[in-house]
Amino acid sequence: MSPKSNLAAASLALTLAGGVYADEFDAASYHEAQCTRCHDSGVYTRSDRRITSFPALEAQVARCDANLATKLFPADLSQLVEHLNSNYYKFSQ
Numbered sequence: 438m439s440p441k442s443n444l445a446a447a448s449l450a451l452t453l454a455g456g457v458y459a460d461e462f463d464a465a466s467y468h469e470a471q472c473t474r475c476h477d478s479g480v481y482t483r484s485d486r487r488i489t490s491f492p493a494l495e496a497q498v499a500r501c502d503a504n505l506a507t508k509l510f511p512a513d514l515s516q517l518v519e520h521l522n523s524n525y526y527k528f529s530q
């Protein structure tokens with residue numbers, strides 16, 4: 438492959454990945470818009486936080502999301518869990 442077609446392939450891959458994930462669901466803005474109604478992100482970092490494992494985090498996010506009218510698809514829900522984990526909880530999974 439020439440360098441040029443490598444570049445084309447890479448940008449096609451990015452476009453496809455973006456179309457499937459990033460463009461449709463933005464975990465950070467969703468969180469900002471929907472998840473700060475009842476609590477802010479302080480509950481994720483408080484010293485007596487309740488969530489102490491990745492599976493527990495998944496379950497809690499699903500429970501909280503069920504309170505919202507916007508029920509997420511499973512793929513989006515897991516992006517939201519990843520978002521919280523990488524920014525706050527940092528479980529190794």
Ligand code: HEC
Nearest residue numbers: 471472474475476480481486487488497498501502504505
């Ligand atoms: C209808 C109100 C409500 C909404 C909306 C809501 N939550 Fe919650 N959430 C709660 C309550 C109540 C708790 C428990 C707080 C406590 O224990 O003091 C909680 C706790 C949590 C915890 C556990 C915090 C800990 O102690 O470690 C996480 C994680 C969480 N919520 C994520 C989310 C996410 C993600 C969203 C958006 C999808 C969301 N919440 C939206 C009510 C809500």
